[in-house]
Amino acid sequence: MVSKSQIKFITSLQQKKYRDKEGLFIAEGPKVISELREAGLKLNSFFSSELSEDTSNVFFSITDAELQRISGLKTANKSLAIFEIPKKSTITSEGLILALDAIRDPGNLGTIIRLCDWFGVTELICSLDTADCYNPKVIQATMGSIARVNVHYLNLAEYLFNAPVPIYGGVLNGQNVYDSKMPKKGIIVMGNEANGISEEIIEALTNKITIPQFGTEQKTESLNVATATAILLSEFRRTTEM
Amino acid sequence: MVSKSQIKFITSLQQKKYRDKEGLFIAEGPKVISELREAGLKLNSFFSSELSEDTSNVFFSITDAELQRISGLKTANKSLAIFEIPKKSTITSEGLILALDAIRDPGNLGTIIRLCDWFGVTELICSLDTADCYNPKVIQATMGSIARVNVHYLNLAEYLFNAPVPIYGGVLNGQNVYDSKMPKKGIIVMGNEANGISEEIIEALTNKITIPQFGTEQKTESLNVATATAILLSEFRRTTEM
Known part of the structure; x- marks a missing residue:
């Protein structure tokens, strides 16, 4: 179940000024999300309409209709995750x-x-x-x-x-x-x-x-x-x- | 001025079955349209919200609001043209x-x-x-x-x-x-x-x-x-x- 304020918060991250303010960004679909998790990016929250064994406190099981309401895609793709924007690294000038x-x-x-x-x-x-x-x-x-x-x-x-x-x-x-x-x-x-x-x-x-x-x-x-x-x-x- | 039946006809060309049936396709925006005209593709009709000296019988001057109604783009781009699909050529196997x-x-x-x-x-x-x-x-x-x-x-x-x-x-x-x-x-x-x-x-x-x-x-x-x-x-x- 996603609340109205959650929907508002998530969709606000479509805009740069809110991403900058919150330090968060959106990724959609199982493939992209799993690549980002494997690469070690820090998950803020994870919404999925698929069955999952994930019992962590950032996981939210939602319906397809709810997913479509928070999605920026024309057709939502099973899951949406919010990740923390990584801290800025210094530029290495090699290569x-x-x-x-x-x-x-x-x-x-x-x-x-x-x-x-x-x-x-x-x-x-x-x-x-x-x-x-x-x-x-x-x-x-x-x-x-x-x-x-x-x-x-x-x-x-x-x-x-x-x-x-x-x-x-x-x-x-x-x-x-x-x-x-x-x-x-x-x-x-x-x-x-x-x-x-x-x-x-x-x-x-x-x-x-x-x-x-x-x-x-x-x-x-x-x-x-x-x-x-x-x-x-x-x-x-x-x-x-x- | 575009009639309701024109709008219906033009937007139907977004679908392959109507393009195949009519032998026509849509191009939008001055740049793409002028490239196709220069290449010799046959123009069926041309709708533009810009001033033009084109007085041919395929040219229709329309408002921006009308253009948006026939456009497949999120934001229509000054003009929309309908071209004839060229006749199929044989495959040359050189090169x-x-x-x-x-x-x-x-x-x-x-x-x-x-x-x-x-x-x-x-x-x-x-x-x-x-x-x-x-x-x-x-x-x-x-x-x-x-x-x-x-x-x-x-x-x-x-x-x-x-x-x-x-x-x-x-x-x-x-x-x-x-x-x-x-x-x-x-x-x-x-x-x-x-x-x-x-x-x-x-x-x-x-x-x-x-x-x-x-x-x-x-x-x-x-x-x-x-x-x-x-x-x-x-x-x-x-x-x-x-």
Whole structure:
């Protein structure tokens, strides 16, 4: 049984200001929830419409109808959990770091966090106007990998201008990435969905790289930022760790 | 001014059975619409809340409120167009072909069509249970590249068993893609979001390839199918066309 005040509290966590205030975020569905629990994230409360042997005091057995009332999904998926937002860690500057300049779409951010996890990139630096990584849509798209990637929000220009490593940026008219030599230690910057990397941040780049287009037709379109990130991370790992 | 019967007709095109019956599909927003028009797709009707010099008999000036009533988007984006579904073309078997086995998510399919466009893959073969490429969510995700990629729906197993070229499949335990020699002419198969390539189709593969994981932690997760497709297409183009 969920009370009216619980419903109000849980749905308020769909908004960043309440997540920040409470230090809590929502995850939905058995798979994502179990990945986050296994990764050691601290559970605040756990609502499920499935039979469970969980007898802890954070577990609440609820009906499907109640679950739908607290869910942010169109169709609720068996369970919803509230986790504590982990304490901020310090940035380790070893190895490969990914930086995002104003990525606005939560699905793109979630997919990029999942890519970081796959390619062993533990530090993800985000400009202050990038989407919030605890947005429920981001959490769903990460498939649990948010627990294995440290996401930092900061003044990106300031951070980059003080970084002592090479800074690569994905742009439209740079050097062909297949011909580029990539370092083991460095930062890759990816820009906003519509506008690319901002002018200020472009100034901080040491290397501009581009994924070449193929085929004969003239195209006006660019790659989606998440698929471009996939290709660049693959290229860095292929050329430096093989 | 849009009539009630027009609203009913337009919103019916959100469903595949009415798109098939009428031979029409919906595209929304100035960018996608203009890309499709430039690519030569035949316009059936065009509704816009913006001032326009278009005086053709397919153009209808409507209010924002009316546009929202015919839109499938949460927030309508200035214009909505209905295009004719192009006549089916025959499959050319030259060069690189991408085949999809039961891709269900319209966003993934749209992103993959956009990738085909970028990497010059003009033929996309889909199993009969793959999402419909004229689903409005697919159209929005393709950003207009649907006009430059020929999408074919057919019995995928039958097609692959009769194909006279090497067939590569993206799997979890195959050969490291970075160590694989790729041909100029061949087919890449990508599988369903949850289950990968089906058992029947696995039998048709001549080469199984895998994108290696990096980092020290044990991960249970796989890559999203669109990002995996991005990396494999990049690898084929990098190794065979440079």
